[in-house]
Amino acid sequence: MKDLRARIQDRQAQHLYRQPRISDSPQQPVMVINGKTLLNFCSNDYLGLANHPQIIKAFQQAANDYGVGSGAAHLINGHSRLHQQLEEALAAFTGRERVLMFSTGYMANLAIANALMDKDDIIFQDRLNHASLIDGALMSEAKLIRYVHNDIKHLSQRIQSNPSPDAMIMTDGVFSMDGDVAPLRELAEIAQHHQLWLMVDDAHGFGVLGKTGAGLVEELKLTQKDVPILMGTLGKALGTAGAFVAGSQDLIEYLIQVARPFIYTTAQPPAIAGATLASLELVKTEHWRREHLQQLIQHFRQGATQLGLQLMDSNTPIQPILIGDSAKALQISQRLQELGLLVIAIRPPTVPTNTARLRITFSVSHTLEQVDQLLMGLSQACGE
Known part of the structure; x- marks a missing residue:
């Protein structure tokens, strides 16, 4: 049995101890x-x-209408009209065919990697990617290959040295601990040239970047074809909670069928979706x-x-x-x-x-x- 207290004391000695x-x-x-x-x-x-008072009011009204808990997974009877309206609104806002809601960005990232990749595939990731992207790749059992932060040349070398019939590039849009942005236009060109998936976690860009706040993808004028898989979170700039994956009709339908973090968990409370609809309007207009x-x-x-x-x-x-x-x-x-x-x-x-x-x-x-x-x-x- 591991000595947990000794391990905690070791973290304290290294000035790495954390507490809420x-x-x-x-x-x-x-x-x-x-x-x-x-x-x-x-x-x-x-x-x-x-x-924000308007978002609080929307949350309260939705709780009055739908109660507190959603009661079940989305595929049982936990998918409310508000969830559906939010998915449709986010799809229109991001310029994607369809959107799928998740309880957290962590769950969304786990779902993407595990649903789309397996042990015979390769995932290329920036060395400074968020932990959820790394964990998603590890849990998928695909071969994980890291490239130097924002280094397009190094990524190209790694792709050429590791040919695969099915591979994916996964990157943060805005890097959460550095604040800089991914060279997304160049990544899109590489992905298209090698016929790879490109997935972007725009948790810290969504709401902040772009003409209307749709994130880094909008700021760089990239389309669904350029960036087939877009993940955004709602608990940062939008001020509520949860996350979404945006992409093609086929992508979202496939995730619904096989993504375990979506299938096997209770849906977020409808009131969160109601609040987020109000938040999204403020992002678009203010x-x-x-x-x-x-x-x-x-x-x-x-x-x-x-x-x-x-x-x-x-x-x-x-x-x-x-x-x-x-x-x-x-x-x-x-x-x-x-x-x-x-x-x-x-x-x-x-x-x-x-x-x-x-x-x-x-x-x-x-x-x-x-x-x-x-x-x-x-x-x-x-x-x-």
Whole structure:
């Protein structure tokens, strides 16, 4: 039997120990965390919709109409009219033939890899992909081959060295710990040239990027033919919960038949779908949210550069500051908390060894004055 306590103590010694923080307030810039009022810079609520009154109202109305739990899987009797309306709305918004809902992005990524690939196939993945993409590939039993982050040349070499009649490229759209974006246009060209599937996890781009907020695929003007498999989540920019896979009619119909994370789980509450329909309308109509978000990002990057902080190559709401040492990253995060700022230290194994960082994220709900408060805190905490 493994000595679990010793393993926990070992993680503590390596400054890799984690524990949940208890929140007593909704997602917003100023929150009560572990009993202390803090200015929050670590939420993925990019468009400030998680506590929006119209979305709350839609959630409440849907709960009145449909109750709380869905009661069963989608293929039994848990698929409500609201679920169906949301799938149709998301298909139209993303320019795809059809959409399938999942309870989480993790489940969606597991479903894609396991349904479409098997032990005789190959999956090519960016080295910095999210854990759910990696786990999906491992569980599929396909051969997993990693390529250097955003390195098209290295990916091409790996494809040429590993021919396969059935292979897939899987990548994040926006990389969750670095904030940079995948070279999606080049990936689409490679996938088409070699006749490979291309799957994009746009969890952190959906709602934020693109003219209407449909994500990185929209921003780069790519079609369903260019990117056959699109996964997006609803618990970040859209402020609700859950995820979806968008693609062709045949793709979605096949996932319905064989994707175990879809078939063998209770459907999300209909009220979540009702709230998301309201959220989607705000994403489509209130373009000022993305514009203000970009203003906050540029203001922060200019100020951080003046302070001499080591920023990463990101123009998204994810703005990491590279620290390197895990103990130092933790120390700075704790000092910021003492100053009333919630900025989380991200450490291995979430990021590669010696690349611990402060992961700063921005929301439309932040003001320029609050960004200045963050910069002042960083100047103090990083300079000590």
